[in-house]
Amino acid sequence: MTVREAIEKLMVYGIRNELIEAADSIYAANHVYDVMGLEPEYDFNPAAGNLDMNDVTPLEEILSCLLDDACDRGRIDSGVASRDLFDTRIMGCLTPRPSDVIKKFHEKYQESPEAATDYFYKLSKDSDYIRTYRIKKDRKWPAATRYGSLDITINLSKPEKDPKAIAAALSRKQEQYPMCLLCPTNTGYAGRLDHPARQTIRLIPLKLDGADWFMQYSPYVYYNEHCIVLSGEHVPMKIEKATFRRLMDFLKLFPHYTIGSNADLPIVGGSILTHEHFQGGRYEFAMERAGIREKVSFKEFEDIEAGIVEWPMSVIRLDSADPDRIVELADKILSAWRSYSDTDNDIYAETDGTPHNTITPIARMRGGLFELDLVLRNNRTTDEFPLGIFHPHQELHHIKKENIGLIEVMGLAVLPARLLGEMEELKKAILSGDDIHNIPSIEAHADWADEICRKRNDITPDNIDHIIEEEIGLVFANVLEHCGVFKDNEQGREGFRMFIQSV
Template sequence: MNNCPGPTAPQKEITAYLNKIYEQGDLEPVMNELHLWSLDSEYINKDKLEKNSIREFYDLDYDLYFSYQINYARAGYQQKNKPALPEGAECLICRENASSPGKENLRIFDLKLKGVEEETDFFLQLTPFPLFPRHLVLINREHTPMNMGAESIAQSLSFIGMAPHYTLCSNSDLEWAGASILSHSHFQLLHKRRLPVMNASPLFEFDSEKGLKVEALRFPLPVIRLSSEKRTDLVREGSRIIDLWKKTAPGMRTVNMLIYREENNFICTLVLRDSQFRTPEDLQKYKSEGIGVVEAAGSWIFPPPSGYPEEELTQNSREIIKGFFKGIRVFDPLDIKGYDFLPYKRKENV
């Protein structure tokens, strides 16, 4: 659009500009403008983003391409002397961080999402260390904890209904089980990005009600994919599966989640996680932090090499990534007994 605010424009001016676009009824142009402004203002480091070279390898066992990158955009982010949190902020992603010292060029966009019963205030921002182009974060305006269940599914579907070209990825609500910032509810947003799990074929299908498809996937981790034209189907059955999985080992089990659209269907993909299953010790030199949703979905992110040559990772990426998958896998996805907690029977001859 014309008359885009300059790179030093204050939040008030950005808000007015983006609201004018949003009034035309489409959210994605708003997100595009916020992305372009963040590049203009150098909130996103273009050079570091371009250095994030994504490599792929094919795995015959799953008939899938998996990917990995060394994320230079994040290098230096965890600096020793970070500015203190601004007044009113309780964590690094609270709304009060916008335009604060150290984040002078951070701008946001406010919106509402429909939950199970009520609307909730959220806001959009770019991440300073993007994994991919147009990588945004959708954040609850209130400093409220992550919670995987009906409300988070409903809110995610509400967003995807407004931005169908995005994939929404959710880290979990349990430490060491695919979590990031546990204290503040948020989602990762990837533009036109198909993560490997989205291309996974079904191992088998479960009996479910008409219009709803429930499948276990051919993937290194146990994954359940639900698809339906009706959002209410996914909220009801997705939350049911999450609750049942959590009850099999209270305080240890939860899920990572992806929500996206394919033609007329909404898709809810649940990756089963357990905090007892972590990165093997011999692989921690490549990545010591927890394994989040993007990696559990098959697109691995490694920090710049420290203490080992980069060639060690690039030449052995297949074996290393398979080792990570094996370490965080709760059960063998090929074992039908692992899915006994589900309230469905396996379809025969499918």
């Protein structure tokens, strides 16, 4: 494919996917030539009538032709960061302006909220903001556990983050533009080697609890229609009464989406604490399928159906037709939890003035009712558990040591890419009976592998893939159990009841 052919094909792609209209093709093609730093040949004419509208060359191939040419001519270097900056710049020539996208979104919303999000999600993929061909390489599987079927994914498109680096970022001075990855000022930004290009990102403005917020999709798509809902201002994560009101307001606008917030403290929060945001999407998480273990009732809120969820973490579920009542009760539970200590269960609300208690809230509609899950969290560390008492403990770090944030809490494990290669090596070693303790690259998995071999004496080349997948699922269930503040045993259950009493 020549550059000229690639640009013609790109115009066909843009028209077919409604990024541009037929009348835009000459204009957009000239922009792409400019980005390439090339002059078109004298007889180049990409008017729609001259294009082969039946061409269905995949976008990845078209872009790769343009990227290779730019590399060969030394216009960009061949690193993936440079290539990503460059092809986003190219796709920016075809992506409709923010105001056009917002207008179209509102038109579709008149049809239905689903039609609006369908349009916006498709645009986010077609513009290559979401690199679907890269996401496709992620590994995903369901894993049966006593809490139902959990989702495991090995993400190949996002680097692992160290919890300490995340905490450090919170105190770092913000002097860069855009101040963070979630700031609305990213729209159209050309990017740098240490910050992704955002010519193709589009944001939809929303009013939540009277404030200006925006919705965009996540470029990493951990699950279907994975959206990010962010504050118009760069302000730190904070769980407060207004958070619950905003979640309810979001559900009124998009009742077909789940929406939740990460907690506002390090270790138990997400990877970005510096900019207030929610994450949601059109996906049934395992937690949503989990039933009620024990019904409870809160004084003066007898109209709200409440219960403790059958889940490895400590979750109170509230259901009501009236979102305002849910907000009132959730706020009461939050205030009670912030200052609640239960030394028998190792829960200290604060140490030396540093607060440890917070909540991960998750909201959805269920059978016409508003539903809010409140997950109780505590981020205290000790010498024995320097990464957190209610965090995966040392023996599980070979699978997961990162923060257990909102997405994991809901039952979807996002595991680091390094695991893929390690598991292949591990399977080979198990099958050939090697001593894994002597293989440095997978030594971290040795105790776990020994345990698996003890448990299963039927491992064969045919079933080992499945066995390892199952076992990773069991580790993940265990990870979530470690994060639960009230354990599922007599002492934990009793502690949970006492907290609910105290509310």
